[in-house]
Amino acid sequence: DAEITQSPRHKITETGRQVTLACHQTWNHNNMFWYRQDLGHGLRLIHYSYGVQDTNKGEVSDGYSVSRSNTEDLPLTLESAASSQTSVYFCASSDQGLANTGELFFGEGSRLTVL
Amino acid sequence: GESVGLHLPTLSVQEGDNSIINCAYSNSASDYFIWYKQESGKGPQFIIDIRSNMDKRQGQRVTVLLNKTVKHLSLQIAATQPGDSAVYFCAEIFSGGYNKLIFGAGTRLAVHP
Numbered sequence: 001d002a003e004i005t006q007s008p009r010h011k012i013t014e015t016g017r018q019v020t021l022a023c024h025q026t027w028n029h030n031n032m033f034w035y036r037q038d039l040g041h042g043l044r045l046i047h048y049s050y051g052v053q054d055t056n057k058g059e060v061s062d063g064y065s066v067s068r069s070n071t072e073d074l075p076l077t078l079e080s081a082a083s084s085q086t087s088v089y090f091c092a093s094s095d096q097g098l099a100n101t102g103e104l105f106f107g108e109g110s111r112l113t114v115l
Numbered sequence: 116g117e118s119v120g121l122h123l124p125t126l127s128v129q130e131g132d133n134s135i136i137n138c139a140y141s142n143s144a145s146d147y148f149i150w151y152k153q154e155s156g157k158g159p160q161f162i163i164d165i166r167s168n169m170d171k172r173q174g175q176r177v178t179v180l181l182n183k184t185v186k187h188l189s190l191q192i193a194a195t196q197p198g199d200s201a202v203y204f205c206a207e208i209f210s211g212g213y214n215k216l217i218f219g220a221g222t223r224l225a226v227h228p
Contacts, residue, residue, distance in 0.1 A: 035218075042204055042218035043159070058215070090158050098208050098216055102149035106158030 003027075006091050006107040014115055019078040021110045023091030031094045032074040033104060034058075034066060036087040043090065049074055050097065081114045088112075123202060125223040134192040136222050138205030143186060145207035149216070150179060150190045153202045162190070162203075192224075200226045 004025040013019050023032065030051045035043040035058075045058030047066040055066050063085060065077045078085055088111050092104035128134045140148065146167040151159040165172045165179045165188075172179050178191040188205050202221045209215055 033216075042220045044218075045215060092158070099147075102147055102164050102206060102208055102216055103161040104159075104216065106160070108156070108158055 004091060004093055004105055004107045006089075006110045008110060009108065010111050012113045012115065013081050015081060015083060017081050019081050019112065021076045021078075021089055021091075021112070023074045023076065023107060024072055025091075025093045025105070026072065027093060027095065027105065028071055029093035029095045029105075030071065031097065032068070033092045033094075034064070034074065034076045035090045035092065036060065036085075037090060037109075038087050046076065046089075047074075078112075081112075083114050086112060086114045123221050123223045125225055127225045127227060128195050130195060130197060130226055130228050132195055134190075134195045134199070134224055134226075136190045136192075136203050136224065138188040138190075138219050138222075140186050140188060140205065140207045140219070142207065142209055142217075143183075145209055145217075147208040148179070148181060148188050149206045149208075150177075150188075151204045151206060151218070152199075153204065153221070155201070159204060195224075195226050197226050197228065200224055 007022045033048040034046040037043045044060045046064050049055050049068040088109050090109050091107045094104050149164040150162040152162050153159040163174045163179050165181050170181050176193045180189045202223050204221045205219045206216050
């Protein structure tokens with residue numbers, strides 16, 4: 001079955017280190033998204049991509065970057081991890097733009113702790 | 116697993132009762148609304164959506180009501196089951212500009228036997 005997978009599921013790192021969270025989907029969806037989820041804030045959009053070589057900033061993009069070299073993957077990089085980036089990160093994908101459907105398919109999440 | 120929302124508003128219902136989860140949205144320009152369900156340790160899952168040209172939409176055991184006058188959205192779950200226990204998020208899409216899906220903070224639904 002097609003799916004979306006995130007790795008690692010749990011990671012502990014130190015302040016200042018670079019961290020990359022992987023996201024891989026096998027649906028061949030053009031659209032991919034990264035959200036972070038914190039208590040009291042719901043899910044907030046970090047970055048999104050509407051196709052290969054396309055990346056866009058979301059509402060909380062500072063300190064994060066993404067790259068889209070193929071359809072299947074959208075890795076999220078924290079250039080220099082900060083304690084404020086301790087969170088649960090969710091990757092999602094969709095086969096249509098948000099104007100057509102708000103149905104995103106989410107991964108299981110990656111819990112990142114920055115000490 | 117991944118669990119968040121320990122301090123979310125909680126709606127407690129008895130198994131078999133109907134549940135109503137409410138959501139207020141902020142932007143009058145939003146024209147598309149979605150409800151998501153998030154079970155403990157999992158990612159959010161799409162439930163149902165509604166566009167602003169409608170005021171009601173029904174799915175299997177779920178109904179979404181939209182009141183644009185007061186910018187209010189509700190999710191009704193009929194005959195609530197233990198498997199409905201989860202955190203429920205409403206989300207809105209702003210038309211114009213680049214379409215962006217904005218999530219609310221969520222409501223926890225606890226179903227008791």
